[in-house]
Amino acid sequence: xxxxxTYPNNEIxxxxxxxxxxxxxxxxxxxxxxxxxxxxSRIVLLTLTLAFTAASHVAAFLLALLLSIGLMAYLAVGRRxxxxxx
Amino acid sequence: xPKVSGFQFNRPQQLAAVLLLLLLAQCLWVFHRQTxxxxxxxxxxCGREMWERPNPLAGYFTSCxxxxxxxxxxxxxxxxxxxxxxxxxxxxxxxxxxxxxxxGYVLVLLHSGFLLTGLILGEHCGGSPGASMAIPAASSLSxxxxxxxx
Numbered sequence: 001x002x003x004x005x006t007y008p009n010n011e012i013x014x015x016x017x018x019x020x021x022x023x024x025x026x027x028x029x030x031x032x033x034x035x036x037x038x039x040x041s042r043i044v045l046l047t048l049t050l051a052f053t054a055a056s057h058v059a060a061f062l063l064a065l066l067l068s069i070g071l072m073a074y075l076a077v078g079r080r081x082x083x084x085x086x
Numbered sequence: 087x088p089k090v091s092g093f094q095f096n097r098p099q100q101l102a103a104v105l106l107l108l109l110l111a112q113c114l115w116v117f118h119r120q121t122x123x124x125x126x127x128x129x130x131x132c133g134r135e136m137w138e139r140p141n142p143l144a145g146y147f148t149s150c151x152x153x154x155x156x157x158x159x160x161x162x163x164x165x166x167x168x169x170x171x172x173x174x175x176x177x178x179x180x181x182x183x184x185x186x187x188x189x190g191y192v193l194v195l196l197h198s199g200f201l202l203t204g205l206i207l208g209e210h211c212g213g214s215p216g217a218s219m220a221i222p223a224a225s226s227l228s229x230x231x232x233x234x235x236x
Contacts, residue, residue: 001109005197005204006116008129008163010156012200016207023210055158 014060017053024049025068029075032082106208113201117194126163130196131181133164134171138178162199170195 004012024046031042046068054061072083095103132150136157146153153160171180 001204001208002112002116005109005113005201006120007197008126008159008200010159012203012207013158013162016203019207019210052158055161056156058155 010056013056014053017049017056018060018064020049021046021053021064021068022071025071026075029072032072032076032079102209106205109208110201110205113204117197120193120197122193122196126193126196129160129163130167130192131164133160133162134168135164136161137164137168159200162203163196166195166198167192 004015024042028039028042028046031038050061050064050068053064069083073080076083128150132148132153135148136146141147146157148160150160171178
């Protein structure tokens, strides 16, 4: 951890972006159980974290995107149609 | 215990804060022992190029080569140096090598973005043990070429 914090590298940024994306995706899914006015800020934050991940590593972005969709589909009970509209 | 707008600072939070302070102290100690390497100069030079001489046609084709993936590390390394150069009133064409005596704490500035990211990651992962599990996961994803100047 100390090594990753003390030299220029993408790994620490990717780790942060991946963690933040998944954490925020779960936050969005939980917020979807509540009123829609509470969704917007969390969706904007999720977009920012995914952008951060993509800028640090593209493969990690794809992984974060897939895992986020999976976690949101699992957690957003009764609101799954919003995640993957048919 | 102090409670500010819903945030409690009880024993678990105090323990996490101590761990983060320990991580910060260890990183600052490492900074104190480090010297600038050629890798640092590459990241500083190309990061500054991205901020100071952006070119829509060239994209991320810098003097480090083409950087199709992982440009964020260059930008984070170069941003503090660019800001301090602007504040210090130095010429845009001054190299990081020339600026190393003009600007204070070049090495700390260069690495500060990564330290800050590590601290935030450590805070949210519940201290450095959680973050230390996230780093190998990211390393296994990230090919060494993605973070190495070419």
